[in-house]
Amino acid sequence: MVNEDVRTTAEDIAEMEIRGAATIARAAADALESQAEASDAESPAAFRAEMREAARHLRDTRPTAVSLPNALRYVLRNLEGETVRALRASATEAAESFRDQLERAQDDLGEIGANRLRDGDVVMTHCHSTDALACVKAALDDGKHIEAVVKETRPRKQGHITAEQLREWGVPVTMIVDNAGRRYLDEVDHVLVGADSIAADGSVINKVGTSMLAVSARERGVPVMVAAQTLKLHPDTLTGHTVEIEMRDETEVLADDDRKRLGNPDVENPAFDVTPPRYVDAIVTERGQFPPESIVTLMRELYGDGTTEPWTEE
Ligand code: RUB
Secondary structure (H helix, E strand, O other), rough: OHHHHHHHHHHHHHHOOOOOOHHHHHHHHHHHHHHHHHHHHHHHEEEEEEEHHHHHHHHHOOOOOOHHHHHHHHHHHHOOOOOHHHHHHHHHHHHHHHHHHHHHHHHOOOOHHHHHHOOEEEEOOOOOOOHHHHHHOOOOOOOOOEEEEOOOOOOOOOHHHHHHHHHHHOOEEEEOOHHHHHHHHHHEEEEOOOOOEEOOOOEEEEOOOHHHHHHHHHHHHHOEEEEEOOEEEHHHHHHOOOOOOOOOOOOOOOHEEEEEEEOOOOOEOOEEEEEEEHOOEEEEEEOOOOOOHHHHHHHHHHHHHOOOOOOOOO
């Protein structure tokens, strides 16, 4: 039986009330913890089956951010014990240690990313990434002055969240529409984005529009820095799988009335795109910064055996 918290979390993830790869992962771990705590399973086997079902329910919400299955895998793999009570305690412990690791990873990568930012630098952002902003925060904490050109990021305008957060930290922000990105590249020192998934060849999967920005940045000679904790490494890509790009509701692009007025054109709404490694200068993780082509070594070390799906039914 999937518990109410799991259902609500799954709905919130699907509706993007909870969004962004790291935040989704944390919410998924919290939801599994709450499933464990509320469980009245009468046997260890029934408890494990419930946890798998809850994980599947969460897994089915959004397909692109690998932090979601990585979080579910972490909690399910750490279930230990011969009794329901012991299993429940191990779920709580796993969720807690997952949250700790997530927070520590973001702090550590922030410090590393901040080393790339000099006093007075201007960054251009796309979408809203807590990993990317951790780098800005660490630079600010080091006493550096940082400014930002924030891309609006249509259709869901996550740039607004970024602008609000940066303004709270006292960062001067210039907000631009996505199409003005290339023009303002001349005025920035870095493109700074996050990632939903990183493939074994170093390709970066992030909010749609990232690849267009990265190509323009390469043409303008502006370095592209991707801030992504290792939770964003996609183990399935080690074995030749590709990352599924989520197609979202067409009304996010064109409201029904407008669409009708325009003569009912086809509409497509991919939420993410793939930036090839040649357009990325550095992937900053909590384990250091990597040229994208060498990220595969870290992926093998951390997720070499990671393509199992512990939520599938036994
Ligand atoms: C969010 C997005 C973010 C990454 C990284 O897309 O593409 O750049 O998830 O975020 P959406 P973080 O808004 O569709 O979820 O660094 O916070 O994990």
